[in-house]
Amino acid sequence: MKLKFETQKITYKDSFKLSSGREIQSCEVAFQTYGQLNKEKSNGILICHALTGDQFCSGINPLTKKKGWWDILIGPGKIIDTNIFFVVCSNVLGGCMGSTGPSTVDPKTGKQYGLNFPVITISDMVKLQVKLINSLGIKKLFAVIGGSMGGMQTLEWASRFEKKVNAVIPIASSYRHSAQNIAFHEIGRQAIMADTNWKSGNYYGSKQKPKRGLAVARMIAHITYLSESALQRKFGRNLQNSKNFSFNFITDFQIESYLKHQGSSFVERFDSNSYLYITKAMDYFDLSFRKGGLTNAFKNNDLSFCFFSFTSDWLFPTSETKTIIKSLNTSNAKVSFVEVKSDKGHDAFLLDEPEFHEILGGFIEGQIIKQGI
Amino acid sequence: MKKNLRKDLILISELINSNEKVLDIGCGDGNLLGNLMKTKRVDCRGIELSQTGVNECVKKGLSVIQGDANFDLKDYPDRSFTTAILSQTIQAMIYPDNVIENLIRIAERAIISFPNFAYWKIRRDFFFSGLMPKNVALPFEWYDTPNIHLCSIKDFTNFCEKKGIKINESLYLNEEGEKLSDFMKNSRAYQAIFCVSKK
Numbered sequence: 001m002k003l004k005f006e007t008q009k010i011t012y013k014d015s016f017k018l019s020s021g022r023e024i025q026s027c028e029v030a031f032q033t034y035g036q037l038n039k040e041k042s043n044g045i046l047i048c049h050a051l052t053g054d055q056f057c058s059g060i061n062p063l064t065k066k067k068g069w070w071d072i073l074i075g076p077g078k079i080i081d082t083n084i085f086f087v088v089c090s091n092v093l094g095g096c097m098g099s100t101g102p103s104t105v106d107p108k109t110g111k112q113y114g115l116n117f118p119v120i121t122i123s124d125m126v127k128l129q130v131k132l133i134n135s136l137g138i139k140k141l142f143a144v145i146g147g148s149m150g151g152m153q154t155l156e157w158a159s160r161f162e163k164k165v166n167a168v169i170p171i172a173s174s175y176r177h178s179a180q181n182i183a184f185h186e187i188g189r190q191a192i193m194a195d196t197n198w199k200s201g202n203y204y205g206s207k208q209k210p211k212r213g214l215a216v217a218r219m220i221a222h223i224t225y226l227s228e229s230a231l232q233r234k235f236g237r238n239l240q241n242s243k244n245f246s247f248n249f250i251t252d253f254q255i256e257s258y259l260k261h262q263g264s265s266f267v268e269r270f271d272s273n274s275y276l277y278i279t280k281a282m283d284y285f286d287l288s289f290r291k292g293g294l295t296n297a298f299k300n301n302d303l304s305f306c307f308f309s310f311t312s313d314w315l316f317p318t319s320e321t322k323t324i325i326k327s328l329n330t331s332n333a334k335v336s337f338v339e340v341k342s343d344k345g346h347d348a349f350l351l352d353e354p355e356f357h358e359i360l361g362g363f364i365e366g367q368i369i370k371q372g373i
Numbered sequence: 374m375k376k377n378l379r380k381d382l383i384l385i386s387e388l389i390n391s392n393e394k395v396l397d398i399g400c401g402d403g404n405l406l407g408n409l410m411k412t413k414r415v416d417c418r419g420i421e422l423s424q425t426g427v428n429e430c431v432k433k434g435l436s437v438i439q440g441d442a443n444f445d446l447k448d449y450p451d452r453s454f455t456t457a458i459l460s461q462t463i464q465a466m467i468y469p470d471n472v473i474e475n476l477i478r479i480a481e482r483a484i485i486s487f488p489n490f491a492y493w494k495i496r497r498d499f500f501f502s503g504l505m506p507k508n509v510a511l512p513f514e515w516y517d518t519p520n521i522h523l524c525s526i527k528d529f530t531n532f533c534e535k536k537g538i539k540i541n542e543s544l545y546l547n548e549e550g551e552k553l554s555d556f557m558k559n560s561r562a563y564q565a566i567f568c569v570s571k572k
Contacts, residue, residue: 306431307438325438326448334418334436338427355424359431366434 005062007032007055007091007098010135016128022118025107029132030098031055031090034074035082037136043373044138045080046129046165047089048146048153051221051278052270054097057089058082063097063269072352079361084373085142090132092125092153094278096271099128103204103271113273115201120277122149122285126156130164140164142371143364147171147349148316149278152285155324158305159287159297167304167367169360172313172349174320175294176286181315184224185279188217192272201273214272215263222262227312227345231255294327301328304370306363307337308356310348336363378404380550381486384566385460388484388542389413393455396420396480398442398472399462403430410435418454420445443467446475454480461510461564463487465519473569474536482541482570489545491525493560509548510564526559533569542568 007030016027032055037044047057047070058074060067074080074087091099094117102117109116133141144157144165151173158168177185192198195213203209223231235255239245251257288294305328309318318339328335340356342348348356378386382405389395391413397406400419403426409415419437421427430437442459443466457480459472464487466472476483488510489495495506505515513520524532526545533540545553545562553561 304436329449329453335438336427336431336436337438337440338424338431339439341424355428359428362428362432363434365432369434 003030003098007062009098010132012131016131018118018124019121020119024100024118027093027128028098028100028104029090029093029128030095031088031132032057033136034058034087034089035085037086037138038373040373041138042140042142042371043085044133044136044141045085045087046133046141046144046157047074047080047087048129048144048150049089049092050146050148050150051282052218052266052275053150054095055089055091056097058087069350072350073357073360079357079364080145084368086138088133088136090129092149092278093128094120094125094274094281096274101271102201102273102277112204114204115273117273117277119280121281122152122156123160125281126153126160129153129157130161133164140166142373143167143169143367145169145171146173148173148346149282151316152282155287155297156285158301158303162301162303165303166371167306167363169306169308169363170321170324171308172310172316172346174316175288175297175324176320177283178320181224182283184220185283187220189276189279191216191220192276195272198272201276203272209267210272211264211267214267214270214275215260217275218266218270219259219263222259224315225345225347227314227343229312229343230345233343234258294324295330298324298328298331298333301331301333304334304367305336306360307335308349308360309337309339310342310344310346310353310356311339312343313346313348315346378408381546381564381566382408382460384544384546384550384552385458385484385486386412388566388568389415389456391415394418394453395456395458396449396454397458397460398446398476399459399465400430400435400437401426403433403435403437405458405460406430406435406437407433442472446472446479449475449479451478452481455482456480457483459483460486461488464521464523466522469522469524470532470536473532473538477538477569477571482568484566484568485529486564486566487524487529488564489526489559489562490523491527491559492563494563496560526562526565529565529567533567537572538569539572540567540569 009030011028015023056068057070058068076083091097094101102113106113144154146154151170154168154170192213195210197208198210238254240257287297307321309321394416397419400421406417410417420440427439457476498506544566545558546564548563
C-alpha cells in the first residue's frame, strides 16, 4: 500500500490464520516505537488504539499534522515516560494506516481487497500484535494499555497471552459490546453502505469516495463518545452564525456545526471499509461467550490489572468494568479499579483528566518498583 | 514505617503472619496494607469506598478496588483470603451481620475492630449531658454521622454467640491504644479488636 506518510512496517510472509478460518497472505503491520528498549527487554509497553485511532499515539501525527491521540500521556517525562519505556503502538489489523486492511492490495488479484477482505476479530488484531512484539524481541511486556476498543485488546491479551505481559490497563472498556453499542455501530455501517459512492466497497479506483456516509457514521458515533451534560456545557442551544433562526436547513446550532466538522475532518483520514470491518470486530467481541464464561477467561491469572471507568461514560459504563472485576475476584489477579468523576463521557480517557492521569502514573510507578526496571 | 500507623492498626498487623493473603475492607489510604506488604510480604487486596482513598492506594502500588462492602463482598468466592480485616468500619455498615458473615466466608478468619459504645466516658457523658456522645473515634454530630450501627463489646460477643461465630482472640484498648486486661472490659475499653472465624 502506498502511504502519504512514513511509518515502520513488518511483513509476515507466512499465512495469517483468522478466527473466521480464513487466511491472509503476507500480512503487514504498521507501527511506531518511542524510546529505547533496554538490555533486559523488560521496559516494553504496548499501546492499543481505539476504533479510529492509529499508531501515532505520541508526537505529531504526520497525516493530520496534529498531536498524536495520546500525546497528553505518552512522551519524554510524561506519565508513560519514553525516557524510561519503550513504547510500541501498531495500527490494528483491518486499519487504514499501513497495516493490512480492506484498502490493501490483495496479492492474489493485484487489486484492493474491498469487501473481499475477510471479516476480522479483536482476537485477530491481538494475534498480529503478538507477532509484532515477538519480532521486536520482547518476551514479556511491562504493560499493555488501551482505552475503548484498545481496552478490549488489553483484555484479550490478559485472557489469551497472560504469560507475555506483566500489567494490563483497560480503560473505559468492556469484556463485550452491548446491544446498544452494536445498534449504534450498525447505524454507522448502514450510513456508509447507503452512500451511492460506496459501490459495495469497490470505490478505491474512483474519484468519488463514500464520504457522506462515513461522515454521518462518525457524527453518530461522536455523540456516543460525549455526555449530555458535556454537550450542554459546550454548546447548549447556542446558534452558530446569527442571533435568529434561519428558517431553512442550513446550520443553525453550534452543535450541528461541530458534528459536521467532526464528520468532514474524519473522512480525510479514514477509510469507509476499514470502518465497517473494525466496528464489526468490536461487535463480535465477547469474552464471556467463550467456553467457561468470563470467569474462565481469566482463570489462573496472576497479572496486575488497573481498570479505569468514567462516571459519565454511557457507551462503556462502570457496570461493565465491575462485571469483569467480579470474575477476576475468583482468580489470583491483582486488581485495582477506579471510577473517575468526569462529565466528559467516553472521550474522557483521551482528554486532560488530572485525576485519571495521576492514578495511572501511581500504578505505573508501583509496577516499576515491582517489576524492577 | 510503623510509627505512622494508628496504634490499633499496629496491633492488627501483629496478628497477621508472613505471606498471608489479606483483604482489607475500608482500607482508607492503604497505610495498613502498605505496611503489611513491606514488612510481612503479605499478598494484599483492598476495598475502599472513597475515590481519594483508592487513588492513594493505587499510587502506593496496592491492588485496591473502589467498592462498597455492603454490597460487593458477596462477589468473592469462599476462602479466597486467609484474613479479612475490617477496622473501625463495622459501625458504618448498613448490614453489619451480613458483612461479618461474608467476612468469615471469604477468609479463614476476620479481624474486626470497633469503638466500644459502652465505654465509661461515653456512658458518663450521655448520662450527664443527655446528648449523643462524641469523642476522637466518634467525632460526628448525630445528624451527619456515618456510624449507624454502633455496638458495645458485650453486644458484639452476644452477636457472635447467637450466630455461632467463634472468637479466637480479643484485644481491649484504652484511649492511648494500650492493651487492657479483661477486667470490666465493657466499661473500661475505648475500643476492641476481635479475631473471629466460623465454628
